[in-house]
Amino acid sequence: MVAWPVRLVYTLRAMASSTPPPRPATSSREALRADYGHIRAATRGLCEPLSPEDYVVQSMPDASPAKWHLAHTSWFFETFVLSVALPGFTPHHPQYAVLFNSYYQVVGPQHPRAHRGLLTRPTVAEVMAYRSHVDDAMDRLFATLPEARFQRVAGAIELGLHHEEQHQELLLTDLSHLFAQNPLDPVYRPRAKPSEATGVPAGFTPGAAGGVVEIGATGERFSFDNEGPRHKVFVDAFELGSRLVTAGEYREFIEDRGYERADLWLSEGWSLTRSEGWRAPLYWRRDQGGWSMMTLAGRRPLAPDEPVCHVSFYEADAYARWAGARLPREEEWEVVAARSQLQGHFLEHGRFHPAPASSPPSATAPAQMFGDAWEWTASAYLPYSGFAPLPGALGEYNGKFMSGQMVLRGGSCATPQRHIRTTYRNYFPPAARWQFSGIRLAK
Amino acid sequence: MVAWPVRLVYTLRAMASSTPPPRPATSSREALRADYGHIRAATRGLCEPLSPEDYVVQSMPDASPAKWHLAHTSWFFETFVLSVALPGFTPHHPQYAVLFNSYYQVVGPQHPRAHRGLLTRPTVAEVMAYRSHVDDAMDRLFATLPEARFQRVAGAIELGLHHEEQHQELLLTDLSHLFAQNPLDPVYRPRAKPSEATGVPAGFTPGAAGGVVEIGATGERFSFDNEGPRHKVFVDAFELGSRLVTAGEYREFIEDRGYERADLWLSEGWSLTRSEGWRAPLYWRRDQGGWSMMTLAGRRPLAPDEPVCHVSFYEADAYARWAGARLPREEEWEVVAARSQLQGHFLEHGRFHPAPASSPPSATAPAQMFGDAWEWTASAYLPYSGFAPLPGALGEYNGKFMSGQMVLRGGSCATPQRHIRTTYRNYFPPAARWQFSGIRLAK
Amino acid sequence: MVAWPVRLVYTLRAMASSTPPPRPATSSREALRADYGHIRAATRGLCEPLSPEDYVVQSMPDASPAKWHLAHTSWFFETFVLSVALPGFTPHHPQYAVLFNSYYQVVGPQHPRAHRGLLTRPTVAEVMAYRSHVDDAMDRLFATLPEARFQRVAGAIELGLHHEEQHQELLLTDLSHLFAQNPLDPVYRPRAKPSEATGVPAGFTPGAAGGVVEIGATGERFSFDNEGPRHKVFVDAFELGSRLVTAGEYREFIEDRGYERADLWLSEGWSLTRSEGWRAPLYWRRDQGGWSMMTLAGRRPLAPDEPVCHVSFYEADAYARWAGARLPREEEWEVVAARSQLQGHFLEHGRFHPAPASSPPSATAPAQMFGDAWEWTASAYLPYSGFAPLPGALGEYNGKFMSGQMVLRGGSCATPQRHIRTTYRNYFPPAARWQFSGIRLAK
Amino acid sequence: MVAWPVRLVYTLRAMASSTPPPRPATSSREALRADYGHIRAATRGLCEPLSPEDYVVQSMPDASPAKWHLAHTSWFFETFVLSVALPGFTPHHPQYAVLFNSYYQVVGPQHPRAHRGLLTRPTVAEVMAYRSHVDDAMDRLFATLPEARFQRVAGAIELGLHHEEQHQELLLTDLSHLFAQNPLDPVYRPRAKPSEATGVPAGFTPGAAGGVVEIGATGERFSFDNEGPRHKVFVDAFELGSRLVTAGEYREFIEDRGYERADLWLSEGWSLTRSEGWRAPLYWRRDQGGWSMMTLAGRRPLAPDEPVCHVSFYEADAYARWAGARLPREEEWEVVAARSQLQGHFLEHGRFHPAPASSPPSATAPAQMFGDAWEWTASAYLPYSGFAPLPGALGEYNGKFMSGQMVLRGGSCATPQRHIRTTYRNYFPPAARWQFSGIRLAK
Numbered sequence A, B, C, D: 001m002v003a004w005p006v007r008l009v010y011t012l013r014a015m016a017s018s019t020p021p022p023r024p025a026t027s028s029r030e031a032l033r034a035d036y037g038h039i040r041a042a043t044r045g046l047c048e049p050l051s052p053e054d055y056v057v058q059s060m061p062d063a064s065p066a067k068w069h070l071a072h073t074s075w076f077f078e079t080f081v082l083s084v085a086l087p088g089f090t091p092h093h094p095q096y097a098v099l100f101n102s103y104y105q106v107v108g109p110q111h112p113r114a115h116r117g118l119l120t121r122p123t124v125a126e127v128m129a130y131r132s133h134v135d136d137a138m139d140r141l142f143a144t145l146p147e148a149r150f151q152r153v154a155g156a157i158e159l160g161l162h163h164e165e166q167h168q169e170l171l172l173t174d175l176s177h178l179f180a181q182n183p184l185d186p187v188y189r190p191r192a193k194p195s196e197a198t199g200v201p202a203g204f205t206p207g208a209a210g211g212v213v214e215i216g217a218t219g220e221r222f223s224f225d226n227e228g229p230r231h232k233v234f235v236d237a238f239e240l241g242s243r244l245v246t247a248g249e250y251r252e253f254i255e256d257r258g259y260e261r262a263d264l265w266l267s268e269g270w271s272l273t274r275s276e277g278w279r280a281p282l283y284w285r286r287d288q289g290g291w292s293m294m295t296l297a298g299r300r301p302l303a304p305d306e307p308v309c310h311v312s313f314y315e316a317d318a319y320a321r322w323a324g325a326r327l328p329r330e331e332e333w334e335v336v337a338a339r340s341q342l343q344g345h346f347l348e349h350g351r352f353h354p355a356p357a358s359s360p361p362s363a364t365a366p367a368q369m370f371g372d373a374w375e376w377t378a379s380a381y382l383p384y385s386g387f388a389p390l391p392g393a394l395g396e397y398n399g400k401f402m403s404g405q406m407v408l409r410g411g412s413c414a415t416p417q418r419h420i421r422t423t424y425r426n427y428f429p430p431a432a433r434w435q436f437s438g439i440r441l442a443k
Helices: A006-018 A029-046 A066-085 A113-118 A124-144 A147-180 A247-255 A267-276 A313-322 A330-337 A392-396 B006-017 B029-046 B066-085 B113-118 B124-144 B147-180 B247-255 B267-275 B313-322 B330-337 B392-396 C006-018 C029-046 C066-085 C113-118 C124-144 C147-180 C247-255 C267-275 C313-322 C330-337 C392-396 D006-017 D029-046 D066-085 D113-118 D124-144 D147-180 D247-255 D267-275 D313-322 D330-337 D392-396
Strands: A204-215 A231-241 A284-287 A290-295 A298-301 A374-380 A406-409 A426-428 B204-215 B231-241 B284-287 B290-295 B298-301 B374-380 B406-409 B426-428 C204-215 C231-241 C284-287 C290-295 C298-301 C374-380 C406-409 C426-428 D204-208 D211-215 D231-235 D238-241 D284-287 D290-295 D298-301 D374-380 D406-409 D426-428
Touching: A029 A066, A029 A124, A029 A147, A066 A124, A066 A147, A124 A147, A147 A290, A204 A330, A231 A330, A247 A313, A267 A313, A313 A374, A330 A374, A330 A406, B029 B066, B029 B124, B029 B147, B066 B124, B066 B147, B124 B147, B147 B290, B204 B330, B231 B330, B247 B313, B267 B313, B313 B374, B330 B374, B330 B406, C029 C066, C029 C124, C029 C147, C066 C124, C066 C147, C124 C147, C147 C290, C204 C330, C231 C330, C247 C313, C267 C313, C313 C374, C330 C374, C330 C406, D029 D066, D029 D124, D029 D147, D066 D124, D066 D147, D124 D147, D147 D290, D204 D330, D211 D330, D231 D330, D238 D330, D247 D313, D267 D313, D313 D374, D330 D374, D330 D406
Parallel strands: none
Antiparallel strands: A204 A231, A231 C231, A284 A290, A290 A298, A374 A406, A406 A426, B204 B231, B231 D231, B284 B290, B290 B298, B374 B406, B406 B426, C204 C231, C284 C290, C290 C298, C374 C406, C406 C426, D204 D238, D211 D231, D284 D290, D290 D298, D374 D406, D406 D426
């Protein structure tokens, strides 16, 4: 157990403060202030159904306790905004800088990731006080900071808000994982009513004829550094699946012995099916009453028209091979997304689970491109041609994770709607299953 | 994640119920009723300083969350007393039989030990309601059960009370371990005042001249099955250390490079010092201000006259070798204990840490034989000659752990005073350090 | 320990036999026959310096014993050629089909990879007899098989020869790893004379101006399935390092605390430096006499002008970042390689270690593009657009490994010269270090 | 990989040399010289059936390669005898002192135990040359050393011979384990003829009436330090099984679902049956033809009258509980052994497997007390009252292993006959199964 001396922590924070500011903000001061209020309140809102006990536990090293998400997002503003810009600002607690740093090596030491669940203190009440401390200071900053100084941190504030939205999603997926370990099948929020079968048939939608296309963010509106720069890629002619693969279709793959046929699998995936005993998506269970699955609304029967989710990249890839197709590359997805309407089921809908496709796709735009379930792509998460990370500590935000992961696109039922965009690149290790990760075919 | 069907659980409980009763109780119905009230209330009392978050976390597989201790001790009465004897008794929740079974294979399946910390539900409030449900039913049982039926379960009630006392101690040692993982150094209960140096010198007290002695429980008053039967052993002449080894003495061992000298250690112990990085007792830390240690009163400097505790058997054994002595065998300890006064610092004193020896030993009885710190012995935990476990499921209470562990004697500052006795055999794996385990020399 | 019944093995082989033939061979029957003789003899030649003991041990799960390489390459011809085509052919031993199958799930069960080193039998002599059995039968097949039937397996023979060449390289790299575990620093072959310093300066060579280019194999001459199809990609303007990074340059990175600066590393790479204690390339050691390294010629001092090798992708990537550059993408490398001369130091040179750049690069072609050391690229090993694996069991040759690995290009000092080509895609996990893997910069 | 500087090794050897001599020898110079010749030759004889490949591999961390046994036993004489006493003696190779030190911390560093199988060099021929070097020097020592100097090392020579006998047994049990990993079922030495059924019935023989007895070595003839001192213990009245438990009896335990009944097992044993999948003794396999077992004569059917062997302490203990009995304590065994004839099947018989009881037990002495199979006792391996280890480095021979192990008695079919005696205490961890360890009941 290491307790970092207070002096060191201050030195490190000073170092973080001296790093150059990230990109300028793309929103006005007023818009940022309003967003700050809404987004921070939304995070608290997500916690309302929780009892204090639910905030504490870390159900696996990849997940974090709810309490940690609440504190870490506040730490972000404290470290990259308030400590840098607000005169007279005092951090809430000298050791929080270590306890709630996630992975910013440049900023200083971190409490070990896998030990986040050992901290019963600070209590939830104390973490909420920490949030209030930060919110009050941010309020002061919005109200009083001279414009020139404000502009030096406006980009960090904007980044902090998008960061908080990411943690809203993680808070829910981590909670799902926690509740799924409990034989009592706890309910986060009961479901209003079951999904209705909509019967939108499978099929393919033409993607592009082939040739040089442009993808990536231009930087005119907010984007993460990993979305840029905008650049050219060559794509061959392709088609995209007209909607997400459904739970019913995936069940056919299982019943056709998909988990027993080595020829359908990448070698690493096959090994995982053996070593981990994977025989269905995470949270699915087959018992006498047939297939059920654990959701944030508790355990319930499989709904065949809902998109399958909680599959790994390996399962998505094996399913695609079984179906005589493949997964889309991220540039293929983006080309089609760019001409699609940004609509779907997001966090704000309060479903917390993907919904069946509600209307047939158009001739040019497949259904369910956004929201509902993240779509595994065939693309490894690598820097775009010309990629440059943010300067300073915030350069660790994305770039250093560019190995060993696959890109997912489109957002999910746990993603805030304003958070998603056509160029958005999410990424997870290919074995990850606890996100709302689903499948779209391509060929 | 396995959810056991309700039917199975009931079948298993029925099986448990059909097992023959354990030994008859050694206390009267009235005494048991009074004890039940005091002991159950004492358990709740120990939890008063906790916030809800503190009840949930399992800081290592060997430890359990406070909430689990509270529920498991209630499960014991529900399973072995109420389900067996109280007409019309309904278990509080159909799945608790699995969730809160510790290790009774015969009774049925168990929630995996290492996953006890994943259960944020039932909440603390729900567990307290479970306790009340059981307490109410026990009240009814004491008040209404015909005597003949009562006698069938009186032995199980008595056992359940001693069982609950064991968990009072574990609740505290597990909480110590949890708080010690937290860089914020949480305080369970602040200390009234520092230990005073008493300066009782080290030395040895004659033990016995050598010959055949008798040890073990006669069964006249309550004892665990592993304490009997009373039987003969041959002991050579020996002496016992006149008091427990102190933290100051142990610090000398460290400063004399005790952790760097392979020749002082058993081979397994030496390996652990290398693989685990042991260089001091658990919870000790050396920084610029010197040695400090984490206690239930928070972090504080070492008090040299306090007994050393939180050492493994290997450390106790290496220390003894360094000191030119050895650890006592359990029969040696018991022979001397049998002529000593049963006094010392126990749970009721509220110190939650061993105290310095307060008065010099007498010519025949060493100081600190009871309470303060458990004393590692040189004896492996094995069945006594003639040992027979309790019949039925309760036969799993002690007997099946008779391999790979060492015997400790005498109780600690976290043991209820009425729980300890001369013949009491505690046992832990030789690498265990999170109990209040200390050292007495012999030669 | 599982022993597969003989009947099952035959059934499985029959199944393998019934799979469609791979692509037609690109060489004539006479050329294949001559190649077969040379390549098989070359494999044996590589073993001449070995004592019987050296053939047996598996020094890590990723490596295989020399004996296994000798047998497995024979198993390949037995399974995919002789059993399919040669009338009256009897496999040498009924259980070798299991023992020496590497990873072909479709062909049948495999002896567990990590247990290859537990087989002291068959002895080396027995394995050599196995090789002779197969060579004799292949001789018969070349001499007697009617042309039409020959053509059905000619593609498999050609593949088998390239397969054997791959194992020649692995035999050497696995042996390097084995000898490097031995404090006696065994010598495979003494070095004729030390490398001479050549002083070719670092620098960059223009790659391409940017635009659509074509890469990949056309299929006119032999290539593995993963090299095709030939397809278009878009590349931005780039430059390639004029030669490989040298050991001396890499030493500067170390001395500049490259292994201590988290900001230079991908997150997974940084973790490995901590968990594995990486502070220099594999086989390097610093002691009082300075840096030395273990080679197939035994331990010797670092030669600063030799290319650095035995670095992981993570180290190559961190070095590039430290040097203000990046690693090339595989399409960039291939575009430049296509206009370069295929020359360098290969297996046939008998150096078994990369040599210093011997002549300055030309204006358009960098030095050391082929041989000496494999060059880590920034490209994940993924299927090319339009990729289709070979049909049947041989489809497992490459395709199923297309996750979690990085592409390396250009061959090494342990690669047979005829084996390498411009379109060749080698691949290893990013943490792999025991290959002759080096670094070329790009920007 | 650490290569110890030569200078350090010499320093350490010097240190070892300066340690006081162990106990005086109990044999004359002439007898020691004759024994040396016979025992060293016997070790070589055991290796005759091996091919060079068989000497190299370490099939699990607990086992060692045959080559290592050959070298380590020579290292013992080099370190504790020749370096100490023979003028002008030069160690054979400066690094062998590290490579072939097993666990003597005081003597200096050791090649890591689990890496013994990575050393293909020195070759078998080189190790044999090492043995000859040592044998020649020992010859010189026996022939030329003045008597006074000889007496200083005579005790170490005697110890070294008993040490070599221990490694003869380990060489065979380690080889058994190695061959059992090979699906080809290699044969060490074919069996002359199958065991004949002898039909000696099970039963119990009176042990002692109860009272104080004496056990342990007096030191008049050679014994290891852990066998002494002779001391008094109290035993209650007991009976011993009249012969070893047979394979046929053990098969009944299996068929009665002995491996599925938790109530029969110690808790640690039960966990191992689950985690390791134990369902029969090591080397047993059930297939369509029924039960077979792997032996040093290859795989063959179970012979029901042969003693069961290759069981762990946990299995022996569970069997005893199933049979309504218990395992004997070591003092019980020794009391009976002391009045029994020291006969049975030993290494010299060349059976390499336990034989059926050939004649009925007498009224006072059970059959098969010596040889055939080691007998697990219920006694933990602890120091006897008054135990003192040998002085100096040789004090590490036994004493430091006195935790976590159980005592076995009586020797096995792989123990040299002259090596065993009534007071002999063998010890292994309770989970060990690769020795010829069997079961005798007691009650």
